[in-house]
Amino acid sequence: MTNLDAGLLRALRQAATDAADDGAEFYVNSGWRSPEYQNHLLREAISKYGSEDEAIRWVATATTSPHVSGDAVDIGHSDTTEWLSKHGAEYGLCQIYRNEPWHYELRTNAIDRGCPRMYADPTQDPRMQQ
Ligand SMILES: [Zn+2]
Numbered sequence: 001m002t003n004l005d006a007g008l009l010r011a012l013r014q015a016a017t018d019a020a021d022d023g024a025e026f027y028v029n030s031g032w033r034s035p036e037y038q039n040h041l042l043r044e045a046i047s048k049y050g051s052e053d054e055a056i057r058w059v060a061t062a063t064t065s066p067h068v069s070g071d072a073v074d075i076g077h078s079d080t081t082e083w084l085s086k087h088g089a090e091y092g093l094c095q096i097y098r099n100e101p102w103h104y105e106l107r108t109n110a111i112d113r114g115c116p117r118m119y120a121d122p123t124q125d126p127r128m129q130q
Pocket residue numbers: 067072073074102103104
């Protein structure tokens with residue numbers, strides 16, 4: 001949990017406490033990543049998907065990844081993602097990409113207005129255009 005955005009961490013802790021009351025255990029697989037680790041993941045994805053164009057639909061670069069900036073977490077368990085898809089917005093925790101049901105970021109506006117519309121995949125996200 002080191003280097004995660006403080007607001008995101010606070011929202012996750014609050015959600016985890018309330019999820020536990022509902023009997024849903026909370027697993028966070030990966031939060032902050034170093035740029036080196038993100039590059040490693042991207043290299044792996046390029047060999048898996050055969051090209052960088054295809055790989056970046058799944059793995060961001062070290063400069064664009066919200067994991068490197070500490071603004072994203074990947075949730076580790078389907079119980080948790082199910083709970084978050086129902087209750088996450090109350091904490092500002094939103095799924096961002098339709099193809100990544102495990103990836104959550106903090107959107108504080110969601111507490112009042114609900115989560116923003118999801119992108120189909122990261123290539124639709126303007127933050128990924130560099
Ligand atoms: Zn992620």
